[in-house]
Amino acid sequence: MFSKAYSAVIHGIDGLIVSVEADVSDGLPLFDMVGLLNSEVKEARERVRIALKNSGYRLPAKRITVNLSPADIRKEGTAFDLPVAIAILTAFGYIHDENLHNTLIIGELSLNGNINKVNGVLPLVYAAKQEGFLRCIVPKDNADEGAVVKGIKTYGVSTIKEAVDLLCDFEAHKPTTVDLDMLFENKTGNELVDFSDVNGQAAVKRAIEIAVSGMHNILMIGPPGSGKTMLATRIPTIMPELSFDESMEISKIYSIAGLLDSRALITRRPFRSPHHSITSTALVGGGAIPKPGEISLAHHGVLFLDELPEFNKNTIELLRQPLEEKAVTISRLNATFRYPAGFMLVASMNPCSCGYYPDRNKCNCSLPMVKRYLGKISKPLLDRFDICIEAMQINYKELENRKIEESSADMRSRIYRARQIQVERYKGQDIWFNCQLTSRKIKKYCSLGAKEQSLLEQAFIKMNLTARAYHRILKVARTIADLDSSERITSKHISEAICYRSIDAKYWGQM
Amino acid sequence: MDIECANNEAIYEYWLGSIPNIKAKKLLTMVEYFGSPEDLYKASLKAMEQMIRECNSKELNFTDRDLEAIMIGRDMDLISKNLEYLNTHDIKYITMLNRTYPDKLRYIYNPPFLLYYKGKPLPDNKKIISIVGARECSIYGRETAKYIAAALAKEDIIILSGLARGIDTYAHIGALSEEGTTYGIMGCGIDICYPVENIDLYMDMQVKGGIISEYGPGCKPLAYHFPMRNRIISALSDGILVIEAKEKSGSLITVDMGLEQGKEIYAVPGRVTDKLSEGCHNLIKMGAKLVTTPMDILEDLLEYNPSKEIKQLELVDILPQDELAIYELICLSPKHIEELVVLTGFDIGKLMENLLSLELKDLIIQPMKNYYIRRNK
Numbered sequence: 001m002f003s004k005a006y007s008a009v010i011h012g013i014d015g016l017i018v019s020v021e022a023d024v025s026d027g028l029p030l031f032d033m034v035g036l037l038n039s040e041v042k043e044a045r046e047r048v049r050i051a052l053k054n055s056g057y058r059l060p061a062k063r064i065t066v067n068l069s070p071a072d073i074r075k076e077g078t079a080f081d082l083p084v085a086i087a088i089l090t091a092f093g094y095i096h097d098e099n100l101h102n103t104l105i106i107g108e109l110s111l112n113g114n115i116n117k118v119n120g121v122l123p124l125v126y127a128a129k130q131e132g133f134l135r136c137i138v139p140k141d142n143a144d145e146g147a148v149v150k151g152i153k154t155y156g157v158s159t160i161k162e163a164v165d166l167l168c169d170f171e172a173h174k175p176t177t178v179d180l181d182m183l184f185e186n187k188t189g190n191e192l193v194d195f196s197d198v199n200g201q202a203a204v205k206r207a208i209e210i211a212v213s214g215m216h217n218i219l220m221i222g223p224p225g226s227g228k229t230m231l232a233t234r235i236p237t238i239m240p241e242l243s244f245d246e247s248m249e250i251s252k253i254y255s256i257a258g259l260l261d262s263r264a265l266i267t268r269r270p271f272r273s274p275h276h277s278i279t280s281t282a283l284v285g286g287g288a289i290p291k292p293g294e295i296s297l298a299h300h301g302v303l304f305l306d307e308l309p310e311f312n313k314n315t316i317e318l319l320r321q322p323l324e325e326k327a328v329t330i331s332r333l334n335a336t337f338r339y340p341a342g343f344m345l346v347a348s349m350n351p352c353s354c355g356y357y358p359d360r361n362k363c364n365c366s367l368p369m370v371k372r373y374l375g376k377i378s379k380p381l382l383d384r385f386d387i388c389i390e391a392m393q394i395n396y397k398e399l400e401n402r403k404i405e406e407s408s409a410d411m412r413s414r415i416y417r418a419r420q421i422q423v424e425r426y427k428g429q430d431i432w433f434n435c436q437l438t439s440r441k442i443k444k445y446c447s448l449g450a451k452e453q454s455l456l457e458q459a460f461i462k463m464n465l466t467a468r469a470y471h472r473i474l475k476v477a478r479t480i481a482d483l484d485s486s487e488r489i490t491s492k493h494i495s496e497a498i499c500y501r502s503i504d505a506k507y508w509g510q511m
Numbered sequence: 512m513d514i515e516c517a518n519n520e521a522i523y524e525y526w527l528g529s530i531p532n533i534k535a536k537k538l539l540t541m542v543e544y545f546g547s548p549e550d551l552y553k554a555s556l557k558a559m560e561q562m563i564r565e566c567n568s569k570e571l572n573f574t575d576r577d578l579e580a581i582m583i584g585r586d587m588d589l590i591s592k593n594l595e596y597l598n599t600h601d602i603k604y605i606t607m608l609n610r611t612y613p614d615k616l617r618y619i620y621n622p623p624f625l626l627y628y629k630g631k632p633l634p635d636n637k638k639i640i641s642i643v644g645a646r647e648c649s650i651y652g653r654e655t656a657k658y659i660a661a662a663l664a665k666e667d668i669i670i671l672s673g674l675a676r677g678i679d680t681y682a683h684i685g686a687l688s689e690e691g692t693t694y695g696i697m698g699c700g701i702d703i704c705y706p707v708e709n710i711d712l713y714m715d716m717q718v719k720g721g722i723i724s725e726y727g728p729g730c731k732p733l734a735y736h737f738p739m740r741n742r743i744i745s746a747l748s749d750g751i752l753v754i755e756a757k758e759k760s761g762s763l764i765t766v767d768m769g770l771e772q773g774k775e776i777y778a779v780p781g782r783v784t785d786k787l788s789e790g791c792h793n794l795i796k797m798g799a800k801l802v803t804t805p806m807d808i809l810e811d812l813l814e815y816n817p818s819k820e821i822k823q824l825e826l827v828d829i830l831p832q833d834e835l836a837i838y839e840l841i842c843l844s845p846k847h848i849e850e851l852v853v854l855t856g857f858d859i860g861k862l863m864e865n866l867l868s869l870e871l872k873d874l875i876i877q878p879m880k881n882y883y884i885r886r887n888k
Contacts, residue, residue, distance in 0.1 A: 061800065109727075112557070142527065179820065200849065200853075202849060202852050202859060203847075203848045203849050203859055203881065204849075205858045221880065266627075351879070358648065358650055358845060358878070358882070360648070360649035360785070360786075360787050361784065361785060361786055361787075364647060365647070366646060366647050366676065367676060367677070368706070386879060389881060390847065390848075390880045390881035391849075392847035392848075392849045392850065427677060439828070441693070455867075455871075458871050459867065459871065462871055467658065480860070484860075487620055492860050492861070492863075492864045492865065493860075495860075495863050495864035495866075495868075496859070496860050496863045496864070496866055496869040497862075499848070499863040499866065499867065499881070503880050507544075
């Protein structure tokens, strides 16, 4: 007797449909599994056999062969336990063969027949929908996650018995549903932090506002205790809300990484702040079985690198390519994976190893030491920061709150307006933010009047700017003008953008 | 024949100068005894011993080691090889036997018998000011050094310093910015640029001024060389200007030697709380001349009054009101944009616009990102 069930495997961030074929024939009693299986998939044999026995199904002494196809793709993960069990039960006649058609089955078995949750349900269900499947059976714990995908019915099951009942009669069971609007509404809960907590630092706050509005990468430099980290951790409170499509994209990544917990979707923009001891693979993704790294987990959100020079130099240099391409490609012998990595990079650092340069009453670092400290970050990486700002040490007077600081809500409303303007302007162009403008698009959208042109020219010559710096200034000026709801870029916007230009190694302890 | 003779003399003078660890006084006594360096070179061991006996009775204390050094040094192959090296690397030298050897240096305690130099020989008819100070200087020190060095160099005064990091470097840079003449006295071999990052400066200085050292090619920058080189700096100068020195600073060694040699000492003050200015303040307390403008030094050195009085620019007439208000707040110690926001009450966009305009007018500069200082003009 032959039967065929359907399951899926994660490939990169997408699901790939795998058919699970089971055959029961006469011969020496044997249970064999083939089809390029990783060891955890091979172990399914024992789990399935015992789980079936403990669920009350008796397996006759027959020769059982299970094949997972396509056979040239490596199968990994524990999600194949349930489809294998179902395929065998179908082969023995417990379930009607046609009931397995158009049904995706995922789940890990424990020995008593219970079904445990697995990673990556969302992309798997999504792939099933794309392939035209009608329904999918997932572990109960993952049911919400799967139910987010529209156009396919998702059933959550917690034991093999339940799964068999369901497969015998779909009509008697109700698919799981989630209320998406509820999910998205719930998230604006009470924030624990707010920008109004930070006294002073108006210039840095302004720079952050501009950076968030145009998704520009930002570097903050300043002495210890100037509030760089405090400011950075408040960035999520002013990030604009996620759209459903963005949310789906992020949730897929989190689902694969097993970080979705029991949420159905990620409804807030991610804010990732890895410690500086992070390894290269943890940052960009990879490993023997490739997994998305921090940069992909920060997709559509913020990657915050505190104390940038303390990171391993090779590790942070890996950011260069993903920053340009908004994705990272990881090549392994078996396959090449492409993970999205469209994050906004926020970094902070001290100006020297003691942190107090140029205050010579506190700093004893010699100029070569200061230069060496900055030299830990290469020029090409430095070039990728559109905005660069020095934070100043806060003095006592500023801590003694003089005035009420602006709240995150105020900042968010301005940022929202600026984002709306950008969305309108770049409609249908595959661009959402000013930071994505290419040089040709800059010419089109950042045109200057004669007065502004001459100002920029003067500054260009005076400050010895590079062509790359020139484009960056224009992009940032565009965002500043958008914040001002101004159609034209005026000299005020240009001036401010020039003030935020990235540091030149030459200007650092300049001759 | 005559030329060859002169050449020969130069060779023997060089040989004399290259003998290690013998003071100039002993060398000069020996030359006087034998009549010329050549005769000294050719003197027999017996004659040498005879000379030593006679000299030691005059309390000169020649040791066996001195004798050994002289005898080992008599190696014509090595000498001509070294001279060849100097020649190909454009290194010149001058000894105390030469009439053009600077008199200021000749009469100090323990003068160097031989000086190597690259570039032009040190002119003896011009006034020389040496500028010394901390290696790890502040931005205030940096700008002051550049400003004063430039103003002095403009009046055709030679700026002398040690080519070290910090104030020394900025003094040389300031002098070069006005196309002035500047000399650097090194604490290492004449052909070594220390610190290496000053290589541009090292090359540029040789065009209008020069590099001077008592140490021969290949000599490493050892710690004890630097106090030794300070005695040359102080001896050659007519006055010593100290910009930023901590309470116990190497620059003060130069000052001590300068005082022994009877030089005028100048010091630039800082804030009372600045550790980097403590040394300067102590000098002022002890009677050094307080310097706030280049005129303070110029009035001592120049017989005539510089006609072009350094005029304060009438900024009120040329600057718009907003820019003037900001300019007034900016001084020589760096002010962060944040402080300016608080002090002016302008919003950031407006402030940055005005700052950029001032920067483009060359009135202020950003020594570091988002910090502003006035530019000395």
